[in-house]
Amino acid sequence: MSKDMMAAFELFQPDTVDGAVDLLTRYAGDGWAVAGGNDSFDWFKDRVKRPRYVVDLSGISELRGIREMPDGGLEIGALTTLTEVETNPLVQERYDVLARAARHVASPQIRNSGTLGGNLCQDTRCWYYRYGVDCYRAGGNTCYADTPEGQNREHCLWGADRCVAVTPSDTAPALVTLDARMVVRNASGEREIPAEEFFIGPDIDIERMTVLEPGDVLTAIRIPADWAGATFYFEKVADRNTWDFALVNIAAAMFVQGGNIERIRMSAGAVECVPRRLSVVEGVVTGQAKNEATARLAGQSAVRGATPLNFNHFKIPLLQNLVTRAIRDA
């Protein structure tokens, strides 16, 4: 029981973004930004990560809220809770794929305190990594999952590069599909990063899941008007109907005219370290009739080049069928 009490830390509760940036820059290396805390406290309680300086972002009101942008898009503050995203009328009306994705995250209580920013920036769930062993992602020089007997049923089909962990987020594929941009602020100023470039794989930096570095704060997510009101599809397959991270999830947005798919964006989660943009599928179905035959072709094209590990072969037909459903049933 006493091991479960988190190790002691200094807690800062700034009320402005610049204050948070200041603190995180000053304590870079031993600092940690906390939003809802659902990811962070697991690390702290297991004592695998022990920052001495914790910056609580939950008091920064400018990080909350959902507002319309002048060009018709939507800006969502990074500290907006998943429940707020899920139930927001504008999100439901125009970008329902994000509402559905948010609704599938974890459990009601986690959605009530968990934030959109936190869901995007959360660390991977590979159990070896979470257990605290010295794997590549933890700064060591081995991988326990990518071995003949490693329990890797939840790990990746593409993009393995010493690490085979996957992106656990449900909202990330939805935002990649919506062509969202992440707004990041640090001591040098503010910049916007397209969602696809926000997430990085082990080939770029094996110790991070996103481009954020110490001193960076994700402040908002901006969704352009391009895909507002599109025909959406979201499905998440997991061991249980609640709580569990996805085995595979899929988010699609398309405009259908006269029975043909005019344009489409689609991404899948939990099959790669980053949300996997299914560009091949998009190329195959654009201009084609939205029917069973196109859907099956799309499914087959989606899984080309997948490299399964010893225990995750099931993800291949799973992804194939999800893509088929997305095209046919959206």
Added chain:
Amino acid sequence: MSDNNLVNRQAPEPQYDTGGLASVASAKASRRQFIKGVIASGAVASSAGYLFGCSTDEAPMTVAGGVERLLTLTVNGQTRRVDVLPNETLAMTLRYKLNLTGTKLGCDRGECGACTVLLDDVSTYSCSTLTHSVRSRAITTIEGLESADGELHPVQQAMIDELGPQCGFCTPGQIMSAVALLRANPNPTRDEARMALSGNLCRCGAYDHYLNSVMRAAEMA
């Protein structure tokens, strides 16, 4: 062969110690009340000192940030002043400093729901919330549901009427989730109730009974 020894032998009368224990029993005191008395008298540091890593006998911790701060929390409509460490979760504060042990710790990882409380009517895992982060929110625990004259909340009464719980350990969390649901949606469908309680595990498998209780409570209220 005669077995007189066995035939006539009877088990001796049990001898109860009717000395000190009888007076305790007759005073209707219990171990539970004794422990709560220890906590209430402020000796919490010594009883839970192992948990918080400090004691009133020693100097305050010298680890960075290991200093408690006095907070004023609103819990069940009451103002409670309590010293809280920066790394202290709401569940720890409620249970070990405020004597509100109705909120349970099942997993302490946000994966079971036994610690569910309401923050401004919104259900949350108190094990995954820093007390310092919620000091301005209205906190409601299971103890705060019954009315001042002891009348049970409709959800609590419905749980009894429908035999919701088995062992009862997950029950406070289930009830808090149900109360949050009914405050937001007084007439839920069974599926909506199922979704609302989907963040509460029950190892006894009494899920269906809990749903019956919630549906009954919705009818009653």
